Amino acid sequence: MNSSDLRVFEAVARTGGIGKAALELRTVQSNVTARVRHLEEELGVRLFERHRRGVTLTSAGKQLLPYALQVGRLLTEAEEMVRRGDEPVGTLALGSLETTAALRLAPVLSAYHRAHPRVDIALRTGTTASLTADVLGRRLEGALVVGPVRHEELVEEKLIEEELVIVAPAAWPTWVPREGGARIVVFRAGCSYRQRLEALLAGKGLVATRLLEFGTLDGILGCVAAGIGITMLPRAVVARSALGADLSIHPLPANKGRTATVFIRRRDALVSAALGAFLSLARAIHAPARRSAKLEREMA
Incomplete structure (x- = not known):
């Protein structure tokens, strides 16, 4: 072969x-x-x-295809590296949670485009479960997901820390769902925020009898604002929403309200020049926020 x-x-x-x-x-x-x-x-x-x-x-062909794609990418990159030196080139296939893409990726991608105009970024959004599967299947070089992932075939690096909150309709006197069962508005199965919300409700003896699944952040916030149900999201996402006047934010206990966004990649995969440059920028841009979050925890 x-x-x-x-x-x-x-x-x-x-x-x-x-x-x-x-x-x-x-x-x-x-x-x-x-x-x-x-x-x-x-x-x-x-x-x-x-x-x-x-x-x-x-x-068998489906199993072989990701390896064939990776070999092709590496050969292209090797050829370009020899011709042009250390300048990152080619296509960088990345994944991200929709909330992270909406809130945290813009400054990184903007800086990356200015620094490395010869790289085309192909960004796919999804849930933690789906993106992890894509990285394991070599369909993505890496992805930003909710951690910890703890998989022996993956390397994970904490890049961002978020505060999670319950989001309810502003007209509700409390976030606890009314009689008739808990109505939650969530991303599709495999979303870590959804799993945490369901666990929180179960701990209070509430069962999510009705689910509304959406593939977009705007769809989720729109339904909550309309009084349909509750959701769980990073506070910073809700704070920037144009629907803020129709939403109420409810903090979680300190031990349940923090979550890490980690970057995952295959342990056995070569870190391309394009990916290495992306990670360097992401670390530099989000380092101040990580230090601020650490200080808040120490003072709490």
């Missing part, structure tokens, strides 16, 4: 057909077919299911 075979395999997987991959690679179909068959024979597994409309990946 060599890099050329993996490049052909990745092209077939992405385009969904031998012919389309051949056109992209500027070669003949027979050459693509031979490369794929050679790779399958060498690995002893089928990588594609053939059908009239093209090909689809088998389970």
Whole structure:
């Protein structure tokens, strides 16, 4: 197995057909077919299911694809590094919680773009669970998630500390849900804030009998402001919302109100120049906030 075979395999997987991959690679179909068959024979597994409309990946093919993508990225970066020195180039695939993207990433991305204009950042938002799976599956070089993650295949670094609060409609006299069960407005399953809110309610003997799942922060805050239910979010996110007059913020006990946003990456993956530059900027920009949060804890 060599890099050329993996490049052909990745092209077939992405385009969904031998012919389309051949056109992209500027070669003949027979050459693509031979490369794929050679790779399958060498690995002893089928990588594609053939059908009239093209090909689809088998389970073995799906396992191989992230590695093929990583090899391609590393070869591109190595070539560019030799030609241009230490300047970060290429595409940097990152993940982030939506709350972190909305609140904390803008200054980092702005500074990064000015410092490294030859890098294209592909940012994917999701829950802690989904982003962790994407990093483990090598679909992302790294992601900002709620920590701690504690996975043997991952390295995690604390970058930001947030204060979590309960957010309720301003018209409610208290955040405790009314009779008829707790109504919570949350991100989809796998969200760490959602899990903490459900645990808090369970500790008070309340059961979340009705859930409203949203994929966006604006959707969640809009529903809370409309009086539909409660949610749990970082205080700084709520404080910046245009719906602030329709929301009430309720602090949590000190031992439950703090959460760390950590950056995770695979332990066995090479830190690219582009990723290394991103982490250096993120550490520098968010260091004052971390020191302030530490001081607040010590004074509490």
